[in-house]
Amino acid sequence: MTDLIHATDPKTGKPIDPGIALSDEADIDRLCAEATAAFRIYRNTSLETRAAFLEAVAAEIMESGEALIERVMVETGLPRTRVEGERARTCGQLRLFARVVRDGDFLDARIDPARPDRQPLPRVDLRLRNIGTGPVAVFGASNFPLAFSVAGGDTASALAAGCPVIVKAHPAHPGTSEIVATAIRAAITRCDLPAGVFGMVVETGIELGAALVTDPRIKAVAFTGSRQGGLALMQAAAGRPEPIPVYAEMSSINPVLLFPAALASRGSAIGQAFATSLQIGAGQFCTNPGLVLGTDGPGLDAFIAGATASIEGAMPQTMLTPGIHAAYDRGVSRLASHAGVRTLARGDAPSGPHDAQAALFETDLAGFLEDGHLQDEVFGPSSLLVRVPDAGAFSDVLAHLEGQLTIALHMDEPDHPVVTTLLPVLEEKAGRILVNGFGTGVEVADAMVHGGPFPATSDSRTTSVGTLAIRRFLRPVCYQDLPQALLARALRDGNPLGINRMIDGKIAKH
Ligand SMILES: NC(=O)C1=CN([C@@H]2O[C@H](COP(=O)(O)OP(=O)(O)OC[C@H]3O[C@@H](n4cnc5c(N)ncnc54)[C@H](OP(=O)(O)O)[C@@H]3O)[C@@H](O)[C@H]2O)C=CC1
Numbered sequence: 123m124t125d126l127i128h129a130t131d132p133k134t135g136k137p138i139d140p141g142i143a144l145s146d147e148a149d150i151d152r153l154c155a156e157a158t159a160a161f162r163i164y165r166n167t168s169l170e171t172r173a174a175f176l177e178a179v180a181a182e183i184m185e186s187g188e189a190l191i192e193r194v195m196v197e198t199g200l201p202r203t204r205v206e207g208e209r210a211r212t213c214g215q216l217r218l219f220a221r222v223v224r225d226g227d228f229l230d231a232r233i234d235p236a237r238p239d240r241q242p243l244p245r246v247d248l249r250l251r252n253i254g255t256g257p258v259a260v261f262g263a264s265n266f267p268l269a270f271s272v273a274g275g276d277t278a279s280a281l282a283a284g285c286p287v288i289v290k291a292h293p294a295h296p297g298t299s300e301i302v303a304t305a306i307r308a309a310i311t312r313c314d315l316p317a318g319v320f321g322m323v324v325e326t327g328i329e330l331g332a333a334l335v336t337d338p339r340i341k342a343v344a345f346t347g348s349r350q351g352g353l354a355l356m357q358a359a360a361g362r363p364e365p366i367p368v369y370a371e372m373s374s375i376n377p378v379l380l381f382p383a384a385l386a387s388r389g390s391a392i393g394q395a396f397a398t399s400l401q402i403g404a405g406q407f408c409t410n411p412g413l414v415l416g417t418d419g420p421g422l423d424a425f426i427a428g429a430t431a432s433i434e435g436a437m438p439q440t441m442l443t444p445g446i447h448a449a450y451d452r453g454v455s456r457l458a459s460h461a462g463v464r465t466l467a468r469g470d471a472p473s474g475p476h477d478a479q480a481a482l483f484e485t486d487l488a489g490f491l492e493d494g495h496l497q498d499e500v501f502g503p504s505s506l507l508v509r510v511p512d513a514g515a516f517s518d519v520l521a522h523l524e525g526q527l528t529i530a531l532h533m534d535e536p537d538h539p540v541v542t543t544l545l546p547v548l549e550e551k552a553g554r555i556l557v558n559g560f561g562t563g564v565e566v567a568d569a570m571v572h573g574g575p576f577p578a579t580s581d582s583r584t585t586s587v588g589t590l591a592i593r594r595f596l597r598p599v600c601y602q603d604l605p606q607a608l609l610a611r612a613l614r615d616g617n618p619l620g621i622n623r624m625i626d627g628k629i630a631k632h
């Protein structure tokens with residue numbers, strides 16, 4: 123009889139039926155063999171076929187209908203509006219990558235035509251295009267059961283690049299994972315693609331995920347989760363006889379900088395908006411504002427009043443898993459009992475077993491700089507405010523910080539000169555710098571960067587959201603003096619695909 127995994131309903135702590143079949147080592151071997159065989163066929167499909175496949179995945183997910191929405195809600199405790207919104211984001215993301223595939227720009231086709239008469243030496247004919255790197259292992263994230271999970275951004279971008287995907291399902295939402303996997307398999311059938319284009323592994327521990335990362339047939343890994351998990355996968359991948367890249371998105375506290383003019387004109391309103399961002403999704407966003415740096419004065423007091431009023435009246439929200447809830451409580455207790463830290467506000471007391479009680483703490487500049495652990499991520503609706511004497515002190519704090527996904531600046535025009543001086547260090551610390559807003563709610567777009575220096579990600583040159591995410595799974599191949607008939611259509615004379623190409627240094631469509 124097949125062993126089953128039952129997720130826990132985080133609202134009640136009870137197991138959820140029906141259970142989902144667990145994988146075993148033989149499945150890893152079979153899925154890797156199928157993915158390898160599928161790679162050659164899949165990466166050579168036409169752009170249209172691949173784009174239509176991504177659209178078919180989106181259509182099949184929508185056809186899963188109410189069964190999917192209800193299963194996500196019961197496995198994660200997330201409310202319907204959030205789940206429906208996340209489904210829309212996931213399908214929109216798949217359709218956006220379909221557009222990217224049809225455009226063909228991701229191929230980065232370049233042609234340096236031969237110059238037989240060049241002196242003193244003739245030039246050879248050189249043509250370049252990107253191809254997929256090979257089968258990719260994707261670790262689904264717990265906190266976005268659709269948009270960062272089985273058919274999320276990592277899977278969509280890898281499939282768009284021409285790479286088969288094997289997902290390691292997150293054990294917090296195996297039923298959701300199975301419904302989405304079924305949708306992907308249906309799209310594969312509908313588009314007449316090899317079954318090995320997609321596979322999924324379900325387990326309760328970490329052994330099969332680790333085996334996937336070390337299997338020689340896997341050529342890249344994508345992960346969203348804890349720093350510890352990401353680092354373990356990076357080490358496993360680096361220790362292989364053939365090391366492979368791991369694109370891990372891990373830990374970020376997303377500093378919010380409050381400048382004096384903005385605080386003076388609208389401190390309380392910024393405080394209220396901050397409290398909303400802090401508590402969205404029970405704070406379980408990697409873009410959650412976990413650190414606030416505020417310039418001392420009445421404007422900062424107004425910010426605190428606005429934030430504490432919103433936090434103190436806030437209903438507790440169910441967290442995703444017992445483990446995430448326990449880690450949150452540990453992080454909050456550590457801050458609450460820290461000698462240099464003062465509690466400013468706590469949300470309403472929990473009513474369910476895995477409810478998060480929001481928290482806002484305060485420390486001073488010297489205390490923050492003294493204890494490096496005060497910048498450790500507390501995953502959930504908790505934030506630490508550091509009171510600094512003036513905006514000049516921001517650069518000291520920024521220099522002390524680790525890499526971040528986002529840095530948010532709350533500023534008015536009189537703050538522009540000091541922000542101008544800070545911009546170079548902000549650019550060195552974060553993947554996204556935003557003004558008068560918060561990092562939560564990442565737009566899926568061409569110009570998005572959801573990445574940043576370590577530990578925000580393992581590779582600061584990349585993003586896991588937005589169309590640039592495809593680059594993680596591509597590598598360039600140069601063809602020197604290949605006869606026309608042997609060249610891929612993307613590189614043939616006459617541009618049969620009608621894509622943008624760089625010809626002799628200039629972008630052209632001929
Ligand atoms: N910054 C961010 O975006 C996020 C951060 N987190 C942080 O992670 C904590 C735990 O949450 P969770 O989502 O479970 O994240 P984890 O990093 O613990 O797990 C993510 C996935 O990776 C697997 N995994 C973890 N470590 C290994 C390993 N050494 N080898 C193979 N597979 C591994 C897990 O398997 P298994 O569950 O079976 O162990 C799971 O499928 C949170 O409390 C929070 O601190 C979580 C989500 C997002």
Ligand SMILES: O=C(O)CCC(=O)C(=O)O
Pocket residue numbers: 263265266270346371406407408409561562563564
């Ligand atoms: O979309 C967002 O706002 C946050 C994304 C996120 O939390 C993640 O990358 O895990």
